[in-house]
Amino acid sequence: MHRRSLTATLSLAFGGTTLAVFALVGSFVYVALDHQIKAQDDLDIVLAARHARRLAEELDTLRGVREHGDRLMSTVLGNEAMSMEVVDQQGNVLISHNLANAPADSTASDASAALGEPLPHVVPVPSAARITDASIADWRDRAGAPIRGIVAEAKLHNGDVANLLIARNMTDRWELLDRYRDQLHTAGAAGVALALLLGYLLIRAALRPVRDIATSAGSVTVDRLHTRISVERVPRELETLVASLNAMLERMDYGFQRQSRFTADLAHDMRTPLGNLRGATEVALARPRSREEYEALLASNLEECDRLSRMIESVLFLARAEHPQFVKHMRSFDAAQELTRVAEYFEGVADEANVTVGVTGHATLTADLELFRRAVSNLLANAIRYTPPRGRITLDAHADEQDVQIVVANDGEPIAPEHIERIFDRFYRVDPSRSSLRPSGAASEATGSTGLGLAIVRTIMELHNGSVRAMSDASGTRFILTFPRG
Structure with missing residues (x-):
């Protein structure tokens, strides 16, 4: 079964975390930028509408609106995305600027369409009410471009009411946001790729002490149980692991040396009674012996056998006692x-x-x-x-x-x-x-x-x-x- 390496796993986790952070931060910045742009444009629309209504309310009649149209349109001049249209209560167009930004069905001959059915959701701001960004609405022009604007009433000196339409084409803003979003995607993809690469390299370098520990542990053999893993260049997080491994090696070394000494001592102690048995038997066989001498030899050999038996029984007891399941x-x-x-x-x-x-x-x-x-x-x-x-x-x-x-x-x-x-x-x-x-x-x-x-x-x-x-x-x-x- 193929197992993913720890380096690859941590690198993928680091890359996934980076992607999540980039997505959250990019989304926050994108939404914040969109909100800031709309807030600025809404402020321009509101200020232009307030200025235009103030200028219109200084006029006496609707004819004066036509005559001073340049003055009213000056409130939106200098910004190609801004448009303006003024109509009377019957829907007749008094002045207009940038009609391409008007609603989809508006024409010069049918000016009532500018404020009629194409904008059923746009509620004109009464002449006595303050113009705020809460009255701004969104729609699309004939070409489908996004428009954001406001309709406000202006009461003239003779009592007539003129409807002012101040709008802004949001196409350039949408294109700006689209470009910014694409740049965020590109930067995010590049950042994630770079994070994966750097994460892999950094994690591999950080795990080098683990590989060194594995190498040191692999060099331990039966003949080199005295070997210990160096802790000089080990990170603090691995000091406990290295200390545990060294303690384990020390216990193994002690146990192996103890077992070796035990085996050597056992062989030495068993050699003595066996030597006695052999020596006494060889002496007895060197020449004929009396019955009493043979009986003494057998008694001596029996003692040596008893000694060997006790020794073997003791060794077996110690071996059984060291077993975890000793009852x-x-x-x-x-x-x-x-x-x-x-x-x-x-x-x-x-x-x-x-x-x-x-x-x-x-x-x-x-x-x-x-x-x-x-x-x-x-x-x-x-x-x-x-x-x-x-x-x-x-x-x-x-x-x-x-x-x-x-x-x-x-x-x-x-x-x-x-x-x-x-x-x-x-x-x-x-x-x-x-x-x-x-x-x-x-x-x-x-x-x-x-x-x-x-x-x-x-x-x-x-x-x-x-x-x-x-x-x-x-x-x-x-x-x-x-x-x-x-």
Whole structure:
């Protein structure tokens, strides 16, 4: 499907807007000019009619009108478009000027036609009334030319009444307006064409930063996720877009690097138990062994298999937890009661490590029970692993108005500040040498390290819209789980 470019769309919109503006402005100017021309001509007609009536009223008789015709016609002389005709009450023409501008049926022998049926809508202005432009009428002459004029009565000294017809041929005005209208059409068409061209060029130039952004974004590849779009020459309107794109690239870069580190760490950690399996098996096969030695080998291999199984299960859990459709089964429960159950489950492991586990506090929590148990179990297993003999581990639950906190505190050496923020990263260990330490028996499954325990805790807290943080000093280490109140 062909799609119109944004430049073409904006150019057409700009051209259409220009055309509409030209049409409105041109129409307004045209109407204003027409009104101004008519107003000026009406004023000339009214002034000529007033002057002619004043001159006629100074005369004594109708004969005097004929005798002083030149004087009366002087009111319209000097303007070829103006015409004048004076008739008596019987329709006899007394004087006339520019008869071509008279009504269509008027003749010198039948002067009554000038004021008769051809002008039924023209009402003569009474001699006692003031002549105004309200009495001006429009008609056409014999050739169809537009005429605009007025008829006024003039009362002579002897009481006779003469009818004065003052008219103007509007052909020149119409031709002027027609020429002006044609010029408006030509100028409007040229203006719209110029607006389209300039609009296209200006819009194309204005959209150049967008094309530059697209070019910069197109240069980003898997090997160049560190690339960022420059904001130095970007208009202010696009700064938010560029900032969002750069933020997206930064998140992608961080995610890709995290995934790469995770893959590398996973391969490294899986290589260790696989190496142990291979090495122990090769040593055992180097020469015949006793039954006890083979049983020890199988037990060692089983431990390595368990370690691999836990690692794979943890990786799968993290992968599923990052999926948007991960299902949680939320319910309310007594947090202290569940902490007691977890402590009882680890009782044998704690006794073997010669540490004491206690539970304090009380709180009601709304969360996924299985995920809650897993998070606390991981923290407790981690605490048992690093608590010195005869040390104490405390599981505490307490709530306030905003959230519920679960605290796992243990004695032992403090964690260095540079490690506090990274201990929740996948496969990160404060002391890499401890990764090979695996308690035997029940402790093996409960506390065996895969480097993913704390990462799983953080993921579980994110699934609950909560948080986890660690605090460590000379008095010991505390892991604090913060759940929002449901």
